[in-house]
Amino acid sequence: MNNFWIILKKELVDIFRDKKTIVFTILLPIIMYPAMFKIMDLTLKNTTESVQKNITVAYRGEKNSSVYKMLKSVKNITIDNSGNAQEKLKKGDISLIIDVPGNFDSKVTAESKTNVRVIYDQDSNKSSMASSTMKDIFDKYSKSIVNGRLQAKGIDSQVLTPFDIKEEALSKDNSSPIAFGILSVLPTLLIIFMISPTIGIAADLV
Numbered sequence: 001m002n003n004f005w006i007i008l009k010k011e012l013v014d015i016f017r018d019k020k021t022i023v024f025t026i027l028l029p030i031i032m033y034p035a036m037f038k039i040m041d042l043t044l045k046n047t048t049e050s051v052q053k054n055i056t057v058a059y060r061g062e063k064n065s066s067v068y069k070m071l072k073s074v075k076n077i078t079i080d081n082s083g084n085a086q087e088k089l090k091k092g093d094i095s096l097i098i099d100v101p102g103n104f105d106s107k108v109t110a111e112s113k114t115n116v117r118v119i120y121d122q123d124s125n126k127s128s129m130a131s132s133t134m135k136d137i138f139d140k141y142s143k144s145i146v147n148g149r150l151q152a153k154g155i156d157s158q159v160l161t162p163f164d165i166k167e168e169a170l171s172k173d174n175s176s177p178i179a180f181g182i183l184s185v186l187p188t189l190l191i192i193f194m195i196s197p198t199i200g201i202a203a204d205l206v
Contacts, residue, residue, distance in 0.1 A: 044125070051129045054078055056093070058085035061100030066108070067116065070141055071098065077137075089121050095130035096120050108145060 056078045059068060071077050080094050088094045099117035101107075107114035116138060120131040147157040 047126050047129060051095070051126060051133055052076065055095050055130045055133060056080055057096040057098050057130075057134075058088065058094050059098050059100070060085070061098070061104065062102055065100055066105050067098070067100045067141075074137060089119070089127070092121075092124060092126070095124075095127045096134055098134070111149065 054076050059079050059081060071079060085097045089097055097119035099119060101114060104114055118131055118134050121127040150157045
């Protein structure tokens with residue numbers, strides 16, 4: 001046990017004596033990890049803005065379908081019908097493939113259940129985000145169909161929504177975005193600082 005403390009003390013002295021060790025185990029993580037988090041945040045932000053600005057999709061189905069007309073009416077959706085949809089999806093040239101059955105409108109008119117396939121690339125963040133956005137669009141379209149059915153039967157559509165949920169965030173007037181950013185990465189940095197100096201020591205103790 002005494003040998004352990006002697007070696008530990010020696011290694012700690014060596015760590016703080018060696019400038020390279022201080023740079024690579026303390027200073028470099030301080031610079032590198034916040035930079036990595038910032039790059040990841042910017043990448044996510046750019047992807048989100050790109051999806052909000054435009055979603056390019058390939059459409060499979062009847063061109064006179066109500067779904068096709070609905071998609072054409074959405075401002076940030078571009079429909080690409082030039083073919084090779086799966087290849088384009090893999091390459092990132094399009095974000096989604098929308099597959100609508102030929103009997104979609106007749107099924108909806110008959111109040112029967114039907115499906116719309118939204119095919120996305122799970123390896124692409126942009127495609128995954130576009131899929132989530134498209135789901136919201138189809139949810140709204142589905143609700144509009146339900147509302148139309150209820151109105152045709154003289155039923156108020158509000159009976160389906162007995163209450164609304166309103167989220168409110170408790171904000172602090174004096175909160176600083178910079179301070180929040182530092183606090184968010186502080187736990188990770190502390191863990192790095194605790195582990196990094198012990199790596200060299202552990203190698204000598206084995």
